[in-house]
Amino acid sequence: MSNTKILTVAVTAALLAGTGLAQAQEREPAIVTGDTLVEGYKISANVALTSxxxxxxxxxxxxxxxxxxxxxxxxxxxxxVGTWGSTVNFD
Incomplete structure (x- = not known):
């Protein structure tokens, strides 16, 4: 089997294998903030304590x-939009 045929078979197999993983995206639930219902917004926060x-x-x-x-x-x-911060000490 020539290299061209092997490459063609490998690429075809990879493309066909990926189609089974495709899924429809579900609609994100609305976020309730106070008395206001906000659709389409996603808010996240993170905190870490490092050594x-x-x-x-x-x-x-x-x-x-x-x-x-x-x-x-x-x-x-x-x-x-996002922001990130850390305490620093250069003493």
Missing amino acids: DYKFRGISQSNQDGALQGGFDAEFGPGFY
Whole structure:
């Protein structure tokens, strides 16, 4: 069997195998904020307590613990805003 036939069979098998994994996307539930019903918004937050905050291999917390947190809001496909922060200590 030539390399071209092997490649053709492999690519065809990979494409056919991926079709079984396709699923329809379900509609996200509406989020209730106070008295307002907001559709299409997705809000998330995160918090972490780390033993040492390093950026590119350099300690940003003087080898002490650091508190980190973030907040993200998604307003539809392709549009979101977010923020992230951490305590630092350069002493």
